[in-house]
Amino acid sequence: MKVTVRYFAQLRDAAGTGSEQVEGDFRTPADLWTHLCARHVFPLGAADLRVSVNARYVPFEAPLGEGDEVAFIPPVSGG
């Protein structure tokens, strides 16, 4: 499966990019996060993050589809 991963804040600094296409054998954001952790050294763990798929927060076990835009959301600090 191929998806687009978006990175923000500390994760963007760690990945060195705001976005990348990732292809691999993953079915959920949880699988995808494990896959990404083999490519990057992130300062945050899954327990610190929320995940969104196509601009909607979803559970880490939600199914992923071909071409989805996935973002792992660090603790937010707006306002």
Next chain:
Amino acid sequence: MFVLQASPLPGGADLLPPGDLACGGVVVFEGRVRDHNEGRAVTALEYEAYEALAQAEGERILAEAAQRFGPVRVAAAHRQGLLQLGEAAVVVVAASAHRQEAFAACRWVIDAIKERLPVWKREHYVDGTRAWVACGCHHHGPEAP
């Protein structure tokens, strides 16, 4: 109406024009960039947003507020990009027939924004360094901004 923009934010009256004559109580919350945080002098703030999710989630927050607080009109705006001290980072307006619902809805919306809106704040310090701000807002209410 939820607005995410890089230019200075509208004030409460522009964000929610007086159009509904049933609304007698209007509450505006404005969060401004302050000059210190946790003992360090701050010179400016930078906000990064995930625009697609922030727009969608901002609209969901306002829709939920309208459901939760009944006949109340709510609007909100959040800034992104580089902000100078004193500039508004967030504006929330709530209008209702009476003040109680307006205060309650305004507070609920700013709390939800701080809890859910995918926006990240990076502080710039006097010594030229910058750092992402760890979120300490989940259970502390509207410590602004």
